[in-house]
Amino acid sequence: MWKFLLPFTAFVGLVVLFAFGLNPSRDIHALPSPLIGKPAPAFTLTDVLDPTRSVSSGAYQGQVYVLNVWGTWCAACREEHEALLAIASQHVVPIVGLVWKDDRDRAVQWLRQLGNPYQAVALDGDGRTAIDWGVYGAPETYLVDGQGRVIYKFISPMTPEVWQREFLPRIAAARRSGA
Amino acid sequence: MNRPVRRQAAHIAALALLLAGAFGAFAGAGAAVEAAVDANGQLEDHALQARFERITLELRCLVCQNESIADSNADLAVDLRRQVREMLVAGNSDDAIFSFMTDRYGEFVRFRPPLEAKTLLIWGAPFFMLLLGGFIVFRVVRQRSRMPLDDGPAIGS
Numbered sequence: 017m018w019k020f021l022l023p024f025t026a027f028v029g030l031v032v033l034f035a036f037g038l039n040p041s042r043d044i045h046a047l048p049s050p051l052i053g054k055p056a057p058a059f060t061l062t063d064v065l066d067p068t069r070s071v072s073s074g075a076y077q078g079q080v081y082v083l084n085v086w087g088t089w090c091a092a093c094r095e096e097h098e099a100l101l102a103i104a105s106q107h108v109v110p111i112v113g114l115v116w117k118d119d120r121d122r123a124v125q126w127l128r129q130l131g132n133p134y135q136a137v138a139l140d141g142d143g144r145t146a147i148d149w150g151v152y153g154a155p156e157t158y159l160v161d162g163q164g165r166v167i168y169k170f171i172s173p174m175t176p177e178v179w180q181r182e183f184l185p186r187i188a189a190a191r192r193s194g195a
Numbered sequence: 196m197n198r199p200v201r202r203q204a205a206h207i208a209a210l211a212l213l214l215a216g217a218f219g220a221f222a223g224a225g226a227a228v229e230a231a232v233d234a235n236g237q238l239e240d241h242a243l244q245a246r247f248e249r250i251t252l253e254l255r256c257l258v259c260q261n262e263s264i265a266d267s268n269a270d271l272a273v274d275l276r277r278q279v280r281e282m283l284v285a286g287n288s289d290d291a292i293f294s295f296m297t298d299r300y301g302e303f304v305r306f307r308p309p310l311e312a313k314t315l316l317i318w319g320a321p322f323f324m325l326l327l328g329g330f331i332v333f334r335v336v337r338q339r340s341r342m343p344l345d346d347g348p349a350i351g352s
Contacts, residue, residue, distance in 0.1 A: 047257070050301040117270055143274045150299035152257035152271055 049150055049169040056083075056160045057148035061138035064115055064123045071112065071138035076160070080190045082111045082183070083158040084134070084174070085146060087118040088126045090154040096173035097130050103179050104133035109187055113137035116146045116154055159183060161190035243283050250279050250292055255304050263306065 060072040086093040104111055113134035115123045120139055140146050159168040168186050170178060238244040251265035256272040264272040282292050296304045308314045
């Protein structure tokens with residue numbers, strides 16, 4: 017009896033495993049961030065657009081904001097730029113840019129050429145702030161709530177669909193609980 | 196009269212040797228990889244350098260996933276090596292460095308996650324598989340040892 021049952025159970029087990037493991041809609045390189053629910057790492061960095069000023073995470077205390085990590089060397093960041101511009105034009109939350117491992121001139125040129133969706137752009141030339149945020153690939157987009165906690169991290173180019181599906185409901189929920 | 200049984204025993208011994216060899220090869224492969232070149236050169240303190248090498252070998256390079264940050268020349272690996280180095284020079288313990296990394300990148304950043312409830316499966320699975328395999332071999336051998344020995348030449352021989 018179990019000569020039949022055992023291989024059969026093993027087979028069913030494999031099918032279930034593969035159904036989850038080989039699901040093409042699942043991004044196997046996306047790692048869960050241990051930062052979710054924790055205070056967002058603080059930073060004070062040079063403002064890309066005006067190097068005499070600085071961009072500080074403290075300035076966004078008490079409000080929901082988005083941190084978008086990008087670099088001019090990152091092809092997928094160019095891909096998402098249009099979506100970011102469209103999102104910024106809705107004025108739902110401030111989008112803060114974090115320029116990762118790049119230099120100011122290139123970043124400024126990028127923003128002049130493609131448009132600027134960011135309320136402020138911080139320059140993390142040596143990548144230290146990125147390490148604090150657990151950044152391992154660009155683009156990455158973080159959502160921070162009014163209490164200064166990271167509530168969501170999205171790895172991959174931003175799209176209007178992702179914004180609609182993943183970000184807007186979380187922003188609304190964060191505002192409800194924050195008010 | 197017990198010739199076939201002995202032959203079986205020889206087969207099992209050969210299989211065990213093969214398995215042992217495969218395990219050995221896997222263990223050796225990890226150590227054979229050469230460390231990536233660091234622009235900063237070696238740390239002056241030999242003890243610190245030894246710890247630096249050991250720690251960076253145990254941290255996963257997240258963009259290249261099957262390499263450690265000691266092996267990789269990816270930008271992120273270079274930055275993380277710099278981080279480890281600075282923390283060592285500043286007098287941090289190994290544990291402090293590992294928890295700095297896992298606080299930011301999660302347990303996945305460690306090649307050898309600590310043994311705890313949620314990592315029990317990855318640590319336990321190999322031993323479970325070994326036991327399962329051993330059990331199956333044991334059953335097959337016992338079953339076959341009960342078969343009659345003098346059933347004439349096998350078909351095809």
